[in-house]
Amino acid sequence: MYSINEIDEIISSHGNDQSSIIAILHDVQSKYNYIPEDCLEYISNKLDISPTKAFGIVTFYENFSLEPKGRYIIKICDGTACHVRKSTPILEALKKELKLTDGKKTTDDLMFTLETVSCLGACGLAPVITINDKVYGKMTPEHVVELLNSLKEEK
Known part of the structure; x- marks a missing residue:
């Protein structure tokens, strides 16, 4: 509110x-x-x-949202460099771990919002995600799950 x-x-x-x-x-x-x-x-x-x-x-403007977003806004790059370096399995791991779908981008507890973006400008670190604008490079599905678990523990 x-x-x-x-x-x-x-x-x-x-x-x-x-x-x-x-x-x-x-x-x-x-x-x-x-x-x-x-x-x-x-x-x-x-x-x-x-x-x-x-x-x-x-x-x-794409940055504005009329829908509530989570405390942690995760952006996963699906630009060429990230896509070629297998960002799709990372996206799938995020969706599975957070129980999200293409139509549902924010967890029920408003802890996480997952967005796919065209480019995060860190191609040398591909595949890349950001969490609240902090860059995490050379991600794997396993690493992203570990990262999520550490954020959940901070809660």
Whole structure:
């Protein structure tokens, strides 16, 4: 759940300016790991922007999400270098361990979100994943399961 006071602080920090909507949405996304739809409506009203336009911005940019994301956001690269170096078995191991499907990307406990990306820019370390933007290279299905287990233990 988001706080109106926190949202107001974010909006104020950007000068209550319509032209700052992307920066405002980015800050909200950073704080909550997603943008709640009613929060988006609140922001659009505060900035005097139509809710449709605000929704269009959020759905246009891939980094924004209207769905809650997990505490740990795992991105697995499926670019050419990673794909050739067998990123698919790593993806399958992640899905199996987290009990996720193509349609379900976040665990029920909101601990993990799994996303496939085109490139993470670390081709020399392929296959690569990131967890909350920390890079893990030369991954294997076994190593990724060990990594998940260590994160679960930290919980």
